[in-house]
Amino acid sequence: MVPGHERLKPSGRAFTPEPGFNPARLSQSGGVSSIMGSDLRAERASGLARRVRQSRLEERPLTSLTDNMTFGTFMAPFHRVGENPTLALERDLELIEWMDNLGFDEAWIGEHHSGGWETIASPEVFIATAAGRTRNIRLGTGVVSLPYHHPYMVSNRMVLLDHLTRGRVMLGVGPGALASDANMFCIDPERQREMMDESLGAIMRLLDGSEPVTMETDWFKMKDATLQLRPFQKPSLPVAVASVQSPSGVLLAGKHGVSVISLSVPRDSIRTTSLKDQWAIAEETAEKNGQTVHRKDWRLSVGCHVAETREEAFDQIRVGAGQVVTEYTGGTNGNPIPDVPANEVVDYMVEHNQWIVGTPDDVISGIERLQEASGGFGGLLLRAEDWAPRVELHRSYELFARYVMPKYQGSLTGIIDSQQRSASMKDALQANRRAGLKRATDTYLAGNR
Incomplete structure (x- = not known):
């Protein structure tokens, strides 16, 4: 067991809405090189963030953000190698249908081409299928890897989806998360973020549509390019940039005036800037570029599982969580993982505030910690994990919708x-x-x- 974990040991305490659950509590409590130069250092990012925090952080009251939060899922998705991929994709679609029925706001769908665990190659095609099986939930690309595509084709596909879904789509973009993908396409990893910046600049101009776009880089060209269809949503469809480890994501978001999806809670081993620092960098960069970013549009993605008792929540994902981290994160991608046995991964991740696992009350406490750590954000995305049987996964989302979401959406006031x-x-x-x-x-x- 992880040292110091004693206070998080599964307690077996049941979450009982009647009479143990107190509803009154729900009304209380509240390319980097293309932008800042190839020699960007963490010290510059941290210093930049500190200057902004002192003057602006107090201007963002948490209550104004937590009274009207949005909730959804960030679906890579992750499916263990060895199972039927067709059935795995069907489960992904069924989960989005279930979330639509429960009243979740949005689902973001990933793009990956290698590694065996993440098998959605085109989030746009998946979204088109999901849109026909849902009524209200908004559907986003989470994310399109911009260096893999001509920016005109990205813009054109998304605008078509915007019309077909009558305004339910969102464009999430990133540089490409998997080194194995970039390797297959012969893309220089040191150029990916710069390519993303160039592509996003072109996409924003195409979506704006105020004038034809002529642009030439070393990897794409356009001459007097315009879109036949203009966005169904006015003035345009929402655009978000993924931010994972480096400050490049929030820098690009600030430069282009778009929202941010933070895909992981910062860990000292992989990120040198805190969540507050990350947002401060976005605000500073936006101001320098005549843009505006809004905390209410900032989304955090986190691993989360809910059950009636804390003990059940931990036990339901103990094996699956260990498999995801050891076999995929470390074993397939080579990313750093906790130095603990596989069956203690969930304990470690909760202890270090990487995941939120437990009862609805535990989840509410976890969200409050994230709000405090970040200075305030507007949306929470539950990372779609295939770490428990379908019945228990669906039950987790149901408990979240019934007992967590109302606190942050004013529906119980x-x-x-x-x-x-x-x-x-x-x-x-x-x-x-x-x-x-x-x-x-x-x-x-x-x-x-």
């Missing part, structure tokens, strides 16, 4: 107020009721004498 008002008047109301019953009884008896 009137209900709690009504219950508390009734409770405060119950003695007087019951006295009046008894008096009324007595009078009716006395009147009846008097008339029958």
Whole structure:
């Protein structure tokens, strides 16, 4: 067991909405080189962030963000090698249908081409299928790897989807997460973020549509390019940049005035800037480029699993979580992983605030910690993991929708107020009721004498 983990040992305490759950609590509590030069250092990023934090952080009250949060999933997806890939894709679609029925706001779908675990090669095709099986949930590319595509084709496909879904799509972009993908396409990893910047600049101009786009780089060209279809959403469809380890994502978001999806909670071993630093960099860069970024559009993605008791939540994903981290994160991609046995991965990740696992109350506490650590964000994306049987996964999303989302969406305000008002008047109301019953009884008896 991880040292210091004792306070997080599964307690077996059941989450019981009646009477143990207190609903009143729900109304309380609140390319880098193309932008800053190839020699960007973490010290510059941290210093830049500190200058902004001092003057701006207090201007972003958490309550204004937590009163109207959005919730969704970030679906890479992850499926263990060895199972039927067709059935795995069907489960992904079924999960989005389930989330649509539960009232989740959005689902972001990834693009990957190698590694065996993430088998959606075209998020646009997947979104087109999911859109026909859902009614309300918004669907985003999470993310299109821009260096792999001509920017005109990315823009054209997304605008077509925007019309076909009647405005339910969002464009998420990134440089490409898998080194094995870039290797297959002979793309220099040191150029990926610069290529992404060039592509995103072209895409934003094409979506704007105010003038034809002529542009030439060392990897794509356009001459007097315009889109026949303009975005269904006005003034345009939402655009977001993925931010994982380096400051490049938030730099690009600030430069182009788009939103941010932070795909992991920072760990000292892979990231040198905190969440607050990351957002401060986005704001500073936006200001320098005459743009604006909004915290309400900032989304964080985190691993999360919910059950009726903390013990059940840990046990349900203990084996699957260990497999994902050891076989995929470390074994397939070669990324750093916790130095603990596979069956203790979930304990480590929760202990180090990387995942949120437990009861709905535990999840609420975890979200509050993230809000405090970040200075405030507007959306939470639950990372879609295939680490438990389908029934338990779907139950996790149901518990989240029933007991976590209402706290942050204001849907219980009137209900709690009504219950508390009734409770405060119950003695007087019951006295009046008894008096009324007595009078009716006395009147009846008097008339029958």
